[in-house]
Every structure is written in structure tokens, then in C-alpha cells.
Amino acid sequence: MGNHSDGSPNHSGTVATAGQNEVEKFQDPGIPPHRLRLADTDPKAAKRAERQVALLFGISVVGTLIFLVAYFAIDLGEDSAIATIRLQNMLLGLGTAFAMLGIGTGIVHWAKALMPDHEVSEERHAIRYEEDRQAAVRIVEDIVEETGIKRRPLIRNTLLGAVALAPLPAVAIFGDLGPRPDDKLAHTMWAPQEGKLKRLARDPDGTPIKASDVTIGSAFHVIPEGLNELHEGKLNEKAKAVVLLMRLDPASLNPSEGREDWGYNGIVAYSKICTHVGCPVALYEQQTHHLLCPCHQSTFDLTQECKVIFGPASRPLPQLPIAVDDEGYLVATSDFKEPVGPSYWERDMHERSITS
Amino acid sequence: MSAASPAEPAFVAKTKTGRFTDFVDARVGGSGILREFGRKVFPDHWSFMFGEVALYSFVILLLSGTFLTFFFDPSMAETHYDGSYVPLKGVEMSVAYSSSLDISFDIRGGLFMRQVHHWAALLFVASIAVHMLRVFFTGAFRKPREMNWVVGSVLLILAMAAGFTGYSLPDDLLSGNGLRIIDGVIKSIPVVGTYISFFLFGGEFPGTAIISRLYMLHILLVPALILLMIVLHLFMVVVHKHTQYPGPGRNDNNVVGYPLGPVYAAKAGGFFFIVFGVLALMAGFFTINPIWNYGPYDPSPVSAGTQPDWYIGFVDGALRLMPGTFGDWHVEQTWLGFVFTFNVLLPALVPAGILFTVMFMYPWIERWITKDDREHHVLDRPRNAPTRTAIGVAGFVWYCVMWAAAGSDLIATHFHVSLNDVTYWLRALFFVGPIIAFIVTKRVALALQRKDREIALHGRETGRIVRLPHGEFIEVHAPLDEYKRYKLVGFESPQVLPAVPNEHGVVTRKEKRRAFLSRWFFEDRVAPATPAELEAAHGHGHAAVEAPEEAKSLSH
Numbered sequence: 001m002g003n004h005s006d007g008s009p010n011h012s013g014t015v016a017t018a019g020q021n022e023v024e025k026f027q028d029p030g031i032p033p034h035r036l037r038l039a040d041t042d043p044k045a046a047k048r049a050e051r052q053v054a055l056l057f058g059i060s061v062v063g064t065l066i067f068l069v070a071y072f073a074i075d076l077g078e079d080s081a082i083a084t085i086r087l088q089n090m091l092l093g094l095g096t097a098f099a100m101l102g103i104g105t106g107i108v109h110w111a112k113a114l115m116p117d118h119e120v121s122e123e124r125h126a127i128r129y130e131e132d133r134q135a136a137v138r139i140v141e142d143i144v145e146e147t148g149i150k151r152r153p154l155i156r157n158t159l160l161g162a163v164a165l166a167p168l169p170a171v172a173i174f175g176d177l178g179p180r181p182d183d184k185l186a187h188t189m190w191a192p193q194e195g196k197l198k199r200l201a202r203d204p205d206g207t208p209i210k211a212s213d214v215t216i217g218s219a220f221h222v223i224p225e226g227l228n229e230l231h232e233g234k235l236n237e238k239a240k241a242v243v244l245l246m247r248l249d250p251a252s253l254n255p256s257e258g259r260e261d262w263g264y265n266g267i268v269a270y271s272k273i274c275t276h277v278g279c280p281v282a283l284y285e286q287q288t289h290h291l292l293c294p295c296h297q298s299t300f301d302l303t304q305e306c307k308v309i310f311g312p313a314s315r316p317l318p319q320l321p322i323a324v325d326d327e328g329y330l331v332a333t334s335d336f337k338e339p340v341g342p343s344y345w346e347r348d349m350h351e352r353s354i355t356s
Numbered sequence: 357m358s359a360a361s362p363a364e365p366a367f368v369a370k371t372k373t374g375r376f377t378d379f380v381d382a383r384v385g386g387s388g389i390l391r392e393f394g395r396k397v398f399p400d401h402w403s404f405m406f407g408e409v410a411l412y413s414f415v416i417l418l419l420s421g422t423f424l425t426f427f428f429d430p431s432m433a434e435t436h437y438d439g440s441y442v443p444l445k446g447v448e449m450s451v452a453y454s455s456s457l458d459i460s461f462d463i464r465g466g467l468f469m470r471q472v473h474h475w476a477a478l479l480f481v482a483s484i485a486v487h488m489l490r491v492f493f494t495g496a497f498r499k500p501r502e503m504n505w506v507v508g509s510v511l512l513i514l515a516m517a518a519g520f521t522g523y524s525l526p527d528d529l530l531s532g533n534g535l536r537i538i539d540g541v542i543k544s545i546p547v548v549g550t551y552i553s554f555f556l557f558g559g560e561f562p563g564t565a566i567i568s569r570l571y572m573l574h575i576l577l578v579p580a581l582i583l584l585m586i587v588l589h590l591f592m593v594v595v596h597k598h599t600q601y602p603g604p605g606r607n608d609n610n611v612v613g614y615p616l617g618p619v620y621a622a623k624a625g626g627f628f629f630i631v632f633g634v635l636a637l638m639a640g641f642f643t644i645n646p647i648w649n650y651g652p653y654d655p656s657p658v659s660a661g662t663q664p665d666w667y668i669g670f671v672d673g674a675l676r677l678m679p680g681t682f683g684d685w686h687v688e689q690t691w692l693g694f695v696f697t698f699n700v701l702l703p704a705l706v707p708a709g710i711l712f713t714v715m716f717m718y719p720w721i722e723r724w725i726t727k728d729d730r731e732h733h734v735l736d737r738p739r740n741a742p743t744r745t746a747i748g749v750a751g752f753v754w755y756c757v758m759w760a761a762a763g764s765d766l767i768a769t770h771f772h773v774s775l776n777d778v779t780y781w782l783r784a785l786f787f788v789g790p791i792i793a794f795i796v797t798k799r800v801a802l803a804l805q806r807k808d809r810e811i812a813l814h815g816r817e818t819g820r821i822v823r824l825p826h827g828e829f830i831e832v833h834a835p836l837d838e839y840k841r842y843k844l845v846g847f848e849s850p851q852v853l854p855a856v857p858n859e860h861g862v863v864t865r866k867e868k869r870r871a872f873l874s875r876w877f878f879e880d881r882v883a884p885a886t887p888a889e890l891e892a893a894h895g896h897g898h899a900a901v902e903a904p905e906e907a908k909s910l911s912h
Binding site: 024025026028029030031032071076082085088089090091092093094096097098099100101102103104105106107108110111112115116117119120121122123124127174177178179180181184185203204221223233235236238239240242272273274276277278279280282283294295296297298308310311312313314315341342343344345346347348349352 | 471500537541545549550557606611630633636655659662676690693694764775779841
């Protein structure tokens with residue numbers, strides 16, 4: 001019964017009933033009598049189990065052979081068809097499965113049917129003995145005493161100081177894991193270069209978009225002209241600069257003050273990077289004029305300047321001010337007026353420095 | 357293995373194998389180890405296999421992962437694909453993605469290895485989670501195993517870290533979007549978030565450093581830590597010996613089961629092959645992470661219905677559940693010129709933080725409430741610890757609500773319901789679900805305990821209806837044998853511990869809180885049946901199923 005029957009009712013789990021402080025509990029009857037298995041009594045059953053185990057090991061051999069045949073007989077060669085790869089993958093799986101399951105089930109069956117199944121009881125030992133504890137304490141005291149660290153605080157304190165400072169270089173050398181953020185997150189490729197406004201181009205081929213190509217109800221995935229020609233940091237720039245371009249009935253857009261000339265003839269461009277955690281807001285619901293982020297379902301309403309109407313995003317998508325150049329191509333009149341993408345600690349500071 | 361004393365002649369092995377064994381044994385002391393462990397007793401129960409599944413999945417992960425490292429190139433340099441998968445021919449992509457495609461299509465058995473590796477990773481985390489549930493619900497975390505519970509919890513976190521760092525390596529569209537979400541979450545951290553992001557990615561997202569950095573973490577640092585923790589975990593299992601389920605002949609001073617050699621070793625060893633076989637079957641027949649369908653990472657496209665691997669799901673779900681605005685009030689706030697992105701910070705940190713904090717601390721919480729400093733080697737049946745079981749199920753349901761939220765869009769499209777409605781319902785369940793789960797579970801556990809009492813006292817129903825001479829019909833109950841009965845009555849039923857004053861005669865506020873929690877834990881209790889009750893039941897033919905009211909009142 002172990003601890004069940006000792007101590008006061010409050011200490012152990014003993015249940016008290018009326019009139020008694022200590023209630024007798026059911027006595028542990030001990031390990032139930034061992035029941036013999038069929039294979040223990042019937043030599044035929046034992047022989048049968050033996051054959052079954054051997055058969056399972058045999059299946060494992062077959063599995064190994066299946067694997068080897070599938071591996072060598074099926075040649076992937078050049079430009080192998082996906083069906084061939086699928087077949088080979090299936091046979092490799094099947095072969096390995098047979099090889100492993102054959103061994104595994106064979107051994108387990110052997111253990112369960114033929115090895116002795118007597119349950120035995122073993123005493124547990126204390127995890128720690130009191131005399132060991134006392135001996136250990138004495139040893140530690142002796143060690144401390146021999147170092148003399150208590151008697152020599154000067155040594156102790158200088159050591160503590162030295163050890164406390166020693167990891168600093170390790171921290172310092174990780175300081176160059178990346179460059180300082182500065183205001184990199186605040187700017188994108190859309191900023192005009194040398195007075196030349198950037199054209200809006202199709203993603204991914206990079207051909208510029210004419211305003212006349214954009215019919216009402218249509219949507220374009222847009223990258224800045226020249227992005228594809230970048231040799232370095234192309235994905236970094238793309239990760240900030242991608243834009244969705246849509247044309248609505250101008251009457252349904254409700255531009256706020258100062259944004260009246262950010263669109264052209266009902267054509268508006270918004271950052272495609274979700275203000276929540278940065279997924280591309282790739283789904284445009286033409287009928288409702290909603291933009292939906294497929295990652296966390298933030299929903300933005302185009303007719304309200306991409307205000308958040310559902311989901312975890314908290315800020316509207318930044319709008320890219322656009323116009324039409326002499327040749328009829330859409331251009332960005334400036335960079336975004338605020339940092340795009342997910343919020344970060346310094347974001348508000350950056351936004352103020354852009355607008356000022 | 358001391359040198360043979362002069363009194364007895366030195367042992368001389370007769371066979372070749374014997375001589376070899378003796379040579380090694382005389383130098384490593386194997387005999388002593390075998391003497392200690394060769395017949396060590398292990399209790400047997402199907403629920404003890406989950407930990408084994410985790411261990412074996414890890415071994416399979418090491419084996420298949422080693423193969424993959426021979427062919428994988430964690431470089432983000434740009435290349436044009438020139439392998440045998442036609443749809444992507446000539447497409448610009450990173451070397452990492454290209455080499456992952458090569459593993460899938462141009463290296464014999466590569467696809468199989470990738471699939472084994474991915475399935476094993478999913479199983480690894482899943483088996484750890486189920487193993488932890490088993491340990492929680494059976495109270496195996498109690499003294500002396502509290503620290504091993506902590507090591508196990510660390511292993512769960514490390515397993516998730518290993519999974520996530522590996523998930524991102526192929527640099528495909530899906531995992532790239534996953535990384536972008538992580539980047540967004542990191543950037544929401546106050547003060548240092550932007551810096552951490554730049555340091556992790558070596559500059560702006562996505563940069564050209566992240567894959568090789570994750571690769572180092574994935575194949576060196578995280579597995580090394582996991583290995584270290586597994587060694588600690590198993591070392592403590594040996595020190596503590598295994599717990600056992602309650603039953604006749606089993607108590608806190610013994611361990612009842614099969615000896616390690618041969619039965620337990622055979623079963624456990626055979627089980628490794630079974631786990632391997634099942635994983636091979638899954639890898640052969642079920643596609644996992646078909647990266648060729650996703651294409652290379654590009655910050656612009658994204659596929660609908662994107663899902664992280666299952667173990668990250670609950671965080672992703674929490675991100676989805678959090679509203680970003682309440683009407684016109686924005687959850688994201690700017691204070692003193694700095695941005696507090698609460699709509700990301702709260703869901704990313706708070707639920708996971710609560711789950712893991714409670715998980716790590718739970719053994720000490722219960723220890724404090726019960727003031728129980730005894731060692732427990734006999735497990736609780738979950739019904740016999742109703743409040744703990746209810747807490748566990750409440751936490752589990754909470755986790756599942758968040759996890760389900762990670763698939764809110766799939767739920768909506770699959771069942772043709774509105775995505776918004778799914779989200780609203782899950783938001784409500786986020787708060788209400790655990791409470792309902794707690795109440796229901798506790799009631800079910802208590803009901804099962806009462807059922808146990810009834811069976812212990814009156815025997816089991818036989819379904820045999822007998823008509824007595826005076827016309828009454830009764831159903832005959834067959835009494836239990838003493839072994840079966842002991843299983844139903846041999847458990848502890850802790851009682852409420854009222855607040856006690858400390859040495860200054862003061863009942864501290866902390867002690868009052870403890871007493872309150874003790875009442876909350878144990879005021880609804882079903883006491884195990886006693887021999888006297890059995891006697892009474894036999895005497896009268898029927899007795900109260902509950903313990904007499906006076907008996908319970910003693911505890912208040």
C-alpha cells in the first residue's frame with residue numbers, strides 16, 4: 001500500500017468516515033496470479049508462433065529486396081517523368097515499410113508470444129540517501145575551505161568581476177550580424193531617380209503599363225520599372241515595392257483631402273504588403289472592392305482608401321501616388337508617403353520624416 | 357572488473373567471441389553495467405510508447421537528415437533551374453530551392469528521404485505533445501519527476517524550433533511567406549524588434565543570409581541541444597525508474613513489469629522498426645510539402661490556403677483571431693513617437709507565453725496547493741484527479757481553438773460558411789471554450805469515479821434479469837474479484853487543506869490563496885470505496901454510492 005495507509009488524514013489521502021479517524025482501506029491483494037498463454041501450454045501453438053515470427057522476418061527480407069529492385073531497376077535518367085518518380089518513391093516506401101515492419105512486428109510477436117511474460121516486482125531505491133547528502137556537504141565544505149575563497153574576498157571579487165565582463169566580446173562580435181536598420185524600411189524603389197518618375201510595370205515580366213490598358217474592374221500586380229534589371233538586392237526591393245493596381249468607377253472612390261490627385265481616372269495603386277505581418281495582399285474581390293490577405297484574412301476596403309474592415313491588421317494599406325506621363329504610361333509621382341509593410345518600433349518616426 | 361586476485365585463477369574465455377567480449381569488458385566494465393541494467397524492470401502500458409515514438413522519430417530524423425545534407429546547398433545565390441522538373445525549367449531561383457528540387461527529382465531516393473524526414477519531423481513534435489499530455493493527465497510530473505517535466509517541455513520547444521528552421525530551408529514560396537510572417541512578428545517587438553530583424557536576416561528581408569543561418573541552427577545547434585536534453589531526460593528516467601499505473605501489487609515502493617532483457621528490450625527495440633516502417637509507408641504513399649508546386653520564393657505572390665506545419669499552427673491561429681481594430685479604434689498604438697504593435701505582439705506572445713509558463717510551472721503549482729512532498733511513482737488515473745484533468749483539457753481545448761483558427765479559411769471554404777463567421781465563432785470559443793471544457797471534464801471525471809464506486813461496491817451488471825418469488829424483478833450484479841476491485845478503490849483522494857497559520861500565528865495572504873485553490877481543487881471529491889461500505893452494500897443489497905455525508909464533512 002505504500003504511502004496510502006500512513007499518516008494523518010490531512011497528510012495522506014486516507015479517507016475518514018464517521019466515527020473513525022483512520023479508515024481501513026482495501027488491502028492490496030498483490031500481483032494477480034499469472035495466467036499461462038496458449039503457447040506456454042500447447043507446444044503446437046508455440047511452434048505456430050515460432051513460424052509466424054520467422055515468416056515476419058522473411059517478409060522483411062522481401063521488403064529489402066523490393067527496395068533494392070526499385071532503387072536500381074527504375075532509372076530516373078535525364079528529364080524523368082513525374083510518374084516514374086512517384087512510382088519509385090512508392091516502391092521505396094513500400095520496400096522500407098515491409099523491411100522495417102517485418103523486423104519490428106516479428107520481434108514484438110516473439111516477445112509477446114514466446115518470451116516469458118511473468119511480471120516481476122522490483123524494489124525502488126531512494127534517489128538520495130541521507131548519509132550521502134551529509135558526506136557530500138562535508139566534501140563541499142572541505143573544498144570551499146581549501147580554496148580559501150571565503151577568507152580571501154579580494155580574489156573572489158576580482159574573479160567575479162572578470163567572469164562577469166568576459167562574455168562581453170562574445171556579445172560584441174555578434175553586433176555585425178546585420179547592418180543597422182537606419183531608415184531603410186522607410187524608402188522603396190518608387191522614389192523618382194534624378195527627377196525621372198518610375199513607371200508602373202507588370203509583375204513579373206516588367207513591361208510598363210499604359211493607363212488605357214487598365215479597364216474598370218481589372219487589377220494588375222505591379223513592380224517598379226527597372227526592378228528586374230537590378231543585380232543586387234532585387235528581392236529586398238521587391239519585398240517593399242510590390243503594388244496592386246486597380247481601376248474602379250471614380251465615383252466609388254472617396255479620396256481624402258490631399259489625396260485627390262493620387263489616382264488617375266479611377267485608377268489607384270496600393271502597397272501589396274500587408275500592414276499586419278507582411279504577407280502579400282493578393283486577393284482582390286472585384287464586386288465588393290475588398291482586398292484580402294490570404295495569410296491572416298485582413299480585409300481592406302478600396303473605396304475607403306484601404307481601411308481595415310476585418311482581421312488582424314490595424315493600419316490601412318499605404319497608397320502609391322500615381323499619374324500618367326507624356327506617353328500614356330502610369331508613373332509614380334513619388335515614393336510612398338509612409339513606410340510600407342508591417343509596423344515596427346521606429347515606424348512613426350520614419351513616417352514623420354517622410355512627410356516633413 | 358578488478359584484476360583477478362591471486363586466490364582465484366583469472367578467467368579465460370574459450371571461444372573467439374568470448375575472448376573478444378572479455379577483452380572489451382575488461383577495459384570498459386560492461387559486466388557491471390549489464391548486471392545493473394540487464395534485468396531492470398520496466399512497467400508496461402501502451403501509453404508509455406509515445407515517448408518512445410518521439411525518441412525513434414528523432415533517430416530517423418538524424419538518419420534521413422544526414423542523407424539530405426549530402427545534397428542540399430543552403431545558398432541564396434541566384435541560379436536558373438536546369439533539373440528535370442519541366443514546369444520550372446529556366447526559372448530564376450535560389451540555389452537552396454534548386455538543390456531541394458534536385459533532391460526531389462534527380463537524386464534517386466531523394467524524394468523518399470525528404471518525405472521521410474518531413475513526416476518524421478511532424479511525428480516527432482506530435483509524439484512529444486501526446487507524451488506530455490499522457491504525463492500531465494496521469495500526474496507523472498509529481499515528485500521526484502518535476503525537473504524531468506521541465507526538460508521534456510524544453511524538448512518540445514526545441515522540437516518546434518528544429519521543425520521551423522527546417523521548414524524554411526527549401527526557400528520555396530510557402531516557407532518564404534512563413535519567414536516573412538516571422539519577420540513581421542519580430543518587427544513588432546518594442547525597442548529592439550527592427551534590430552533583431554536586421555541581425556537575423558543580415559539586413560532587410562529577405563536578404564541573402566537567412567537560409568544558411570537557419571541551416572546552421574537546423575543541422576548543428578538545435579539537434580545538439582535536443583540530443584543533450586534527451587540524454588538528460590533518459591538519465592533521469594533511469595534515476596527515477598519508470599512510473600507505473602495503479603493496480604494490484606503496484607505501489608510507490610516497487611516497480612512491477614517486465615525485465616529489460618529479454619522482453620522489454622525486444623518490445624522496445626522492435627517498436628523502433630515499427631515506427632520506421634510506418635513512417636516509410638507514409639513517405640511512400642502520402643505527399644508532404646510538395647515544394648515543386650509552390651515555386652521559388654518571391655515576395656509578390658502567395659497562394660490561398662497557406663498553412664504552416666501543424667505545431668506552429670496555434671501561434672498563426674492566434675494571429676488570425678486578434679482583431680486589428682475595434683470600430684475606429686486601432687489596436688496598434690503610437691505612444692511618445694514609438695509604435696506598439698499590440699495587434700501582433702499580444703497574439704504572438706501572450707497565448708504561447710501563458711501555455712508554456714503554466715506548463716513549466718504546473719508541477720510546482722500543484723505541489724504548493726497540496727503541500728504534498730511525497731514521492732509518487734504510481735500514476736493517477738485521470739478521473740481520480742478531476743480538477744487536474746479538467747485544467748489539462750481546458751488548456752488542450754484552448755490550444756485546439758487557436759490551432760483550428762490557423763485553418764479558418766479552409767474551414768470556411770470546405771464547409772461553405774462565411775470566413776468572418778468562422779473567425780467570430782472561434783474568437784468566442786477562444787474565451788468560452790476552455791471554461792466549458794473545464795466544467796464538462798470535471799463533471800465527467802466525477803461521474804466516472806462514482807461509476808467506479810458503484811462497480812466496486814455492487815459488481816458489474818450482468819444483463820441477467822431474475823424474477824424473485826414475490827414477483828420483483830432484479831438485475832443480477834456479478835461481484836468483482838479482489839484484483840479488479842483494487843484497481844477501482846486503490847487510489848488517493850486528496851482533501852481540501854484549510855489555511856493554517858505560520859509560526860507567528862498569522863494566516864498569510866499567500867496561505868489564504870493556497871487554501872482557496874485547495875478548496876477549488878478538492879472540494880468536489882469522490883472518496884474511494886472502503887471495505888466497510890462493501891460490507892454494508894452486501895448486507896443491504898444496495899448502499900449509497902456516495903460516501904456518507906459525515907465522512908465528507910470532515911474534510912471541510
